[in-house]
Amino acid sequence: MKLFKRIYIKAYYFQLNQKLKPLRSTSVLPDKKNLFIYFDYEREFGAGFDCIRDEQVLHILDLLDEFNIKTTWFTVGRIFEKYKESINQILSRGHEIGSHTYGHIVPFKSSSKDLKKDFRKYNQFSSAEIPIHGFHAPEGMWSKSSLKELFDNNYIYQVTGVQKNENYMPGFYKKNKDKLIYRLVTAGDDWAMYKNQHDSQEVKKFFLQLIEKIPNGGVGGVGFHPWVIHSDKKILDGFKLFLKSITSDHQISIKRADSYIN
Template sequence: DEKVVFLTFDAGYDNGVLPKILDVLDEKNVKSTFFVTGDFIERESDLLMEIVWRGHLVGNHTWSHKDITKLSDQELETELRKVEGAYQRLTLRPMPKLFRPPAGQFNRESLLKVQDLGYKTFFWSLAYRDWLTDEQKGEEFAYKNVMDNLHNGAIILLHTVSEDNCKALGRIIDGIRAEGYAICNLDYFLKSSSSKEAACGRLF
């Protein structure tokens, strides 16, 4: 079986780190998915366009990053549709139907509603407390958190505000590949088996 992992990012705001992350991804020829909130789209429209121009996917992380288990069906639909609309007005293209619930909070009803709206929901299997910008613990800490927990099929969640992630990202990508993994994007799950290689950072 092919060994694959998926590199994803959550983006609620930018503190100057994201442009450097994009440069590393370019340098390493890796495509990722960025799950964005409405606030990010409104405040960081230039960065959103940069993400799209560089060939990455953008997923829906809701408009206001609320606990979706506490929303009515209509409120949840509004949260997703507002992000879709803002994305489409900015990029002039439909938004990929990729969803990640804020803070990973969900219940059966909310996931069924998201599915009814045409979305595939993506959680993660590898993450750490990297979003606390005043508690960054260094490049080596970030590197070890990813590499020590790497497994086949891993969906890695990193936050775009982490300096540690940014500094370690090149090494992380090299380390993942050295372990024999292909780094794929989430459209891997939307493609036929014959075209899955297009979703990966290297060919099968």
């Protein structure tokens, strides 16, 4: 049954990606690995972990300031209601806010009706003063219905998992000549580090190996969860080492996700 499910999911996304058109962006440097760092910002509204505090979010923002890295935070909509000050802090440091759905629902597992309601709620609680252009689905499992909602709600891009044999180049889905949704891909995130026995050097190496997947001239993301970073001091220390390493590597260009769309 699990094998059938994996085959079905693979075929589902393969079919959707047949409609994807390549994008040649002038923001993409042809002689560098074009990287964006993103966070799935969920607090207690995500995977059931209530172990992140405001000061820990600020600590991550301070580290990003230290290395002069601007990032994208895909934020669950309920955070706008309960932790609005943290949103203001993220924005004030020059980072981008994107959507991770209002209620941390998985589009692939949700009905069209529930998705429409979720997008409507996100629009209601995210301030009109905060432009929301990007979307990353929980569990990375977007759907045809969520793509429709992105078009209908005037989003600009989404981040998805990379498919086999893809070249890490931006692409776009086209509804009509005036409606496009751009697509960026992620090379992976920090889930594999959670509750695993790794020292800080091994954590750094794991994230650097994700970047190695991105060819020169390609664009790829590496994702983090604030609660995973702070779940273990070794992960936090490895995260710091990773930031130091990528900012000293002249073969890597680091921008916010939206900066690769023009």
